Amino acid sequence: MSEERKSLNFIEQIIEEDLVNGMSKNSLRFRFPPEPNGYLHIGHTKAIGISFGLGEYYDAPVNLRFDDTNPAKEEQEYVDAIKKDVAWLGYKWDKELFSSDYFQQLYDWAVYLIKEGKAYVDSQSSEAMAEQKGTPTQAGVDGPYRNRTIEENLDLFERMKAGEFDEGEHILRAKIDMQHVNMLMRDPIMYRVLKKHHHRTANDWCIYPMYDWTHGESDYIEQISHSLCSLEFKPHRELYDWFLDQVVDPSKLRPKQREFARLNLSYTIMSKRKLLKLVEDGIVNGWDDPRMPTISGLRRRGYTPNAIRKFVETVGVAKRENIIDVSLLEFCIREDLNKTAPRVMVVLNPVKVVITNYPEGKVEWMNAENNQEDESAGYRKVPFSRELFIEKEDFKEEAGNKFFRLKLGSEVRLKNAYIIKAESVVKDTDGNITEIHCTYSEDTERRIKGTLHWVSIAHAVKAEVREYDRLFSDEAPDSHQDKDFMDFINPNSLKTIQAYVEPSLEEAKTGDRFQFQRLGYFNVDDDSTSNQLVFNKTVGLRDAWAKVKPKNNQNSNQQKQPQQNNRSAIDQIKSYGKKYDRMPEDKQVKAKAEIQELAKKVNYDEVEPLFNTSVKKSGTRIITMITLGVLLNNGLEKNEAINEFITKALDDKNALLVEEAKALS
RNA sequence: UGGCCUAUGGUGUAACUGGCAACACGUUGGUUUUUGGUACCAAAGAGUCUAGGUUCGAGCCCUAGUAGGCCAACCA
Numbered sequence: 019m020s021e022e023r024k025s026l027n028f029i030e031q032i033i034e035e036d037l038v039n040g041m042s043k044n045s046l047r048f049r050f051p052p053e054p055n056g057y058l059h060i061g062h063t064k065a066i067g068i069s070f071g072l073g074e075y076y077d078a079p080v081n082l083r084f085d086d087t088n089p090a091k092e093e094q095e096y097v098d099a100i101k102k103d104v105a106w107l108g109y110k111w112d113k114e115l116f117s118s119d120y121f122q123q124l125y126d127w128a129v130y131l132i133k134e135g136k137a138y139v140d141s142q143s144s145e146a147m148a149e150q151k152g153t154p155t156q157a158g159v160d161g162p163y164r165n166r167t168i169e170e171n172l173d174l175f176e177r178m179k180a181g182e183f184d185e186g187e188h189i190l191r192a193k194i195d196m197q198h199v200n201m202l203m204r205d206p207i208m209y210r211v212l213k214k215h216h217h218r219t220a221n222d223w224c225i226y227p228m229y230d231w232t233h234g235e236s237d238y239i240e241q242i243s244h245s246l247c248s249l250e251f252k253p254h255r256e257l258y259d260w261f262l263d264q265v266v267d268p269s270k271l272r273p274k275q276r277e278f279a280r281l282n283l284s285y286t287i288m289s290k291r292k293l294l295k296l297v298e299d300g301i302v303n304g305w306d307d308p309r310m311p312t313i314s315g316l317r318r319r320g321y322t323p324n325a326i327r328k329f330v331e332t333v334g335v336a337k338r339e340n341i342i343d344v345s346l347l348e349f350c351i352r353e354d355l356n357k358t359a360p361r362v363m364v365v366l367n368p369v370k371v372v373i374t375n376y377p378e379g380k381v382e383w384m385n386a387e388n389n390q391e392d393e394s395a396g397y398r399k400v401p402f403s404r405e406l407f408i409e410k411e412d413f414k415e416e417a418g419n420k421f422f423r424l425k426l427g428s429e430v431r432l433k434n435a436y437i438i439k440a441e442s443v444v445k446d447t448d449g450n451i452t453e454i455h456c457t458y459s460e461d462t463e464r465r466i467k468g469t470l471h472w473v474s475i476a477h478a479v480k481a482e483v484r485e486y487d488r489l490f491s492d493e494a495p496d497s498h499q500d501k502d503f504m505d506f507i508n509p510n511s512l513k514t515i516q517a518y519v520e521p522s523l524e525e526a527k528t529g530d531r532f533q534f535q536r537l538g539y540f541n542v543d544d545d546s547t548s549n550q551l552v553f554n555k556t557v558g559l560r561d562a563w564a565k566v567k568p569k570n571n572q573n574s575n576q577q578k579q580p581q582q583n584n585r586s587a588i589d590q591i592k593s594y595g596k597k598y599d600r601m602p603e604d605k606q607v608k609a610k611a612e613i614q615e616l617a618k619k620v621n622y623d624e625v626e627p628l629f630n631t632s633v634k635k636s637g638t639r640i641i642t643m644i645t646l647g648v649l650l651n652n653g654l655e656k657n658e659a660i661n662e663f664i665t666k667a668l669d670d671k672n673a674l675l676v677e678e679a680k681a682l683s
Numbered sequence: 684u685g686g687c688c689u690a691u692g693g694u695g696u697a698a699c700u701g702g703c704a705a706c707a708c709g710u711u712g713g714u715u716u717u718u719g720g721u722a723c724c725a726a727a728g729a730g731u732c733u734a735g736g737u738u739c740g741a742g743c744c745c746u747a748g749u750a751g752g753c754c755a756a757c758c759a
Contacts, residue, residue: 025697025706053759088758144757153755155685189757199686201755210757229759252688253754279689279752290759332707334696338689339752346695346708356721391721422719431717462717469717536718563719595730635730 027335029068029276033076033244041243045271046078049242050104050111051233053085054096054217056290057305057312058103060326060347064281067330069246070109079112081240086118087232089216097217099305103313108323113240117232118218120239124227125179127235127265128190128208132171136264137208138164139174141188150196151204158196158204178211181224185211192231194260202257206230234258237273238266245273248280249337281333282341285488286311287496287503301507302489308543308554309489309511319486320531320541320556322358325351341494348557355531355539355556360388360395363433363471364519364534366483368407370475373438375457376404381474386434389533398522401477402435407518408472413454415443420566422468424454430468433535437466471535478518481551484543485513523551531556591616591645595638598674613641617648625649629663636672643667643678650682 026034037043048069052058058066073080082104086092104111131137140147140163152158166174178188190209198204208231213224233254237245245258255275266272282288293310296302305312308319316326329350333342363386382402389395412423412430424430429439436458444453492498492506526532531541538558546552594609628642646660667679 025699027696051759055759085759091758147757148755151755153685156755157685158755186757201686204755207757212757226757228757233759249688250753251759253686256687277688284694332695334707336689336696340695343694343708349708352720361718387717390716390718420719433717435717437717466717468719471718533718533720536720538720559718559720561719566719637730 028337029072029244029246029278029335030075032274032276033072036243043076043078045241046072046076046243047081047112047241048073048078048244048246049081049083049237049240051083051085051117051236052100053088053091054093054100055088055091056096056294057099057314059288059290059293059313060283060286060311060316061281061288063107063313063326063330064278064333064335065246065248066104066107066109067327068278068335070104070111071331072244072246073109073112078243080109081113081115081242082111083115083117083236083240085229085233085236086116086216086218087226087229089212089214089226092217094217099314103317106317106323107313107326115240116218117227117236118216120232120236121219121223121227123239124232124235125225128227128231129172129175131192131208131264132175132190133168134264135168135193137190137192138166138171139178139188140164140191140205141174144186151201152196154201158198160196161205164193164196164205175209178209178225179223181213183211185213187211190225192261200253200256202230202253203260206257230254230257231261234261234273234275235265237275238262238270241271242273243271245275247275247277249277250280251275252277277337278335279337279340281330282339282494283311283347284341284343284493285490285495286344287490289496292496292503295504296489299504308484309486318544319554320355320539321351322354322531325354328354344488351557352539352560355533357391358389359531359533359539361386361390361535362520362523362532363400363473364481364483364517364523364537364540365407365409365471365473365478366515366517366534366537367410368518369410369413369451370453371406371408371438371456371472372453373404373406373456373458374441378404380404381477382435384434400434400520400522401474402432403474403476405475406432406472407475407478408454408470410451412470413440413451415451423470424456424468429459429466430470431462431466433469433471435462435472436460437462437464471537473518473520475518477521479521479524479551481517481519481523481553483515483517483540483553483555485515485555487511487513517553519551526551533559591620591641595635595641598637598640610644613644614648617645618652620645620649622649622654626659629659636670636675639667639670640672640675640678643675643682647678647682 033046050066050069052062070080072078084097128137140161142161142163147161150159150161174188175190177183188211189207191205191207194203194205196204207228209225209227211224212226215221216223258275262272287293288311293312297305302309306314306318308315329347332346332350380403383399384402385397386400387397414421414425417425424440426440429437431437438456438458440454440456442455443451444455446452487508487510489508489511490503490506491508495506496503526542528542528544528546531539534540536559539556540553541556543552543554591613594613598606598609625642625645628638631638631642650656664679664683667675668683670676
C-alpha cells in the first residue's frame with residue numbers, strides 16, 4: 019500500500035504527540051461550548067468542524083456544552099437554535115450539557131479556594147478595582163480588601179449567595195498576583211452578584227461564576243482532553259491552568275487548552291453583537307435572513323450542510339489571521355449543487371418570442387433531462403408552444419460574433435426543443451422591443467453555438483424570485499478604526515423579481531433546490547405558499563460571458579499585448595533575475611542575450627538600487643551585473659558604488675556571479 | 684511603554700528528523716458540451732517579511748529588527 023501520508027494540522031499533531039506519549043485513545047474527548055446569546059454563524063462552523071471533526075476522526079465523544087453563566091444575555095430560544103444548527107450540519111454530540119449544571123460544584127470549589135486563602139471577597143466599586151488593576155504596561159496594586167480573613171471571606175461569600183447583597187456590592191476574586199504581566203492573572207473575578215432569572219436554574223442562584231472560573235473546571239468535570247478555542251483566548255490559558263492547579267486530582271485527566279485562528283469571511287461580519295444590530299435595526303429580516311452569515315441564514319439561502327463542511331475542511335486550521343474569500347464558499351456550494359440539483363427552466367426578465375411557422379394552439383411536451391450529472395435523476399416533460407418567453411439579455415438586433423445568443427437573421431437552439439431563427443422585431447412607440455418574430459426548424463441535429471432557456475407563455479407559472487447581493491460594500495467592514503461597519507451597508511442587497519417558471523415547479527416544496535439553467539442555483543423559500551412560489555437565489559453559475567462583456571464595449575482585442583510591453587525594461591530584467599541561476603544553461607544564454615538587449619533601455623539610476631540586493635538573491639545580482647556591463651560598455655563611468663558591488667561579487671560563493679563580475683573588473 | 688502570538692503566490696493551507704516550495708480557490712488560455720455551466724488539459728503567479736548567523740545545504744534552527752493581531756468588561 020503506497021498510502022500518501024496526509025499532512026496534519028497543528029492540533030492534530032498535538033494530539034498525535036499526546037497519543038505517542040502515552041495518552042490513551044479512549045480518553046480523547048472534545049467539546050463545542052457556545053454561549054446561548056445569539057445564533058451560530060459561519061465562523062462557528064470552523065470551531066464546530068474542528069472539534070466534531072476530531073471526534074469523528076478519532077471516534078471520540080464530543081459534548082455540546084452551553085456556556086450559560088450570564089443570565090443577562092442568554093435565552094432558551096438561542097439554545098434551541100444552536101442545537102438545530104449543529105444537528106443540521108450533520109454532527110452528533112455525545113452529551114448535551116450546560117455550565118449551569120456545575121454551579122453547585124463550582125461553588126463548593128470556590129469555598130475551598132477561600133479556605134485555602136486563594137480567593138477573597140472584594141467590596142469596592144468596579145472603577146476602583148479597574149484603577150488598581152493597572153495597564154498592560156504598568157503593574158497593578160493590591161486593593162484594601164485583599165487580606166481579609168478567611169472567616170470574613172467565607173461569611174461574606176455565603177451571604178452573597180444568600181442574596182443579602184445587591185449587584186455590584188461584593189464580588190469574589192482569586193488571589194493571584196496584582197503585579198502579574200498577564201492582566202488576567204491580576205486577581206480575576208470569579209463570582210458576581212446577578213439578580214437575574216436564569217433560563218435553566220431560574221432563581222436558584224443570585225451569584226454567577228465568570229467564564230474563566232467556569233470553563234476550565236467544566237472541561238475538567240467532563241474530562242475533556244483537548245479544549246480548543248480561538249486565538250483571542252490565548253492569554254486566558256495561564257489562568258485556565260492556574261484554576262485547574264487548584265482543584266485537579268493528579269490521577270484524573272487534565273484538560274489542555276489550545277488555540278487556533280478564527281475564520282473571517284470577506285464582505286461580511288462575524289460578531290454576534292453586530293449581527294444582532296442588523297436584526298434589531300431591520301437591515302435584515304431576522305437571524306435567518308438569507309443575506310446573513312448565520313448558519314440559519316445560509317440554510318434558508320439554500321446552502322447544504324455538505325457544502326459548508328467541505329468549506330470548513332478546505333479552509334484549514336492554523337494560527338495566523340486570515341480573511342477567506344467568499345468565492346471559496348461559493349465554489350463549495352456550486353460543487354455540491356451541481357451534482358444534486360435538478361435543472362429547470364425559468365425566465366427572470368422576459369421578452370416575448372412568437373414562432374410564426376408554428377401552429378397556433380399546438381402544444382408539444384418535450385423531454386427534458388433533469389440532471390446530466392446524475393443519470394438516476396431521470397426526465398420530465400416541458401410544454402412548447404408558439405409563444406414563448408426568453409431572457410431580454412439573450413436577444414440583440416445586432417451583435418458581434420462573440421455573442422452566441424439570438425440576433426436578427428441568425429439561429430440559436432432552444433434547450434430541449436427546436437432551433438429558431440430571428441426574423442424581425444415588433445417595437446412599441448418608445449422603441450422597446452415587445453416581440454421577436456422567429457421561425458423554427460425541426461432539424462435539431464445541427465451544430466449550433468448558442469443554446470437558450472425558455473418557457474411557454476401559456477403554461478408558465480409566475481413566481482417571486484429574490485436575488486441577493488453582498489450585505490457590505492467593503493471587504494472587511496468591521497476592521498476600520500475610523501469607520502463603523504454600518505457605514506458600509508449595501509442598500510441594494512435584496513432585489514425582488516417576478517419570474518416565469520416552467521409548470522413542473524408548481525410541485526416544488528419549501529427547501530427544494532434547483533438549478534435554473536444558465537442562471538444559477540435557487541431554492542424554495544420558507545415564505546412560499548401554495549398559490550405563491552418564492553425562490554431564493556443561492557448562488558449564480560460561474561459566468562465566463564459576464565467577464566467578456568465589459569471588454570466588448572470598449573474595443574475587444576487589444577488588451578493584452580500592450581500591457582506586456584508597458585512593463586519597463588528594468589522590471590523585465592528583474593523578472594529574469596528571479597530564475598536566472600536556476601535555469602538550464604541553454605536558456606541562460608538566451609536570457610542573457612535578452613537582458614543585454616533590454617539593458618540598452620535602462621539608465622543607471624534604475625540599476626544602482628539593485629546593488630543592495632541581498633546576498634541570497636544571487637540571480638538578481640547576476641542580472642544586475644550583466645545590465646551594468648552593458649551600461650559600462652556604452653560609456654558609463656565607474657564610481658565607488660559600482661566598484662564596491664563588483665568587488666563584493668568577486669568574493670561571492672556563486673560561480674556565475676563571480677564570472678560576470680570578472681568580466682567587468 | 685510591557686507580555687504573548689503570527690509572518691510562505693491574489694486568497695487559504697501544506698512542505699515528515701534542515702534536502703528540487705506543493706494542493707485548493709481565484710486568474711488566463713485551450714478541448715468537450717443542447718447550460719458562456721460541468722468535466723478535462725495547460726499556463727501564469729512565491730526566491731518563503733528584512734538583515735545577519737549556524738550548515739555542504741535553511742521556508743524550517745539561532746540573533747536582531749520590521750509589520751500585523753491579542754491582552755486593562757462584575758461579557759464569553
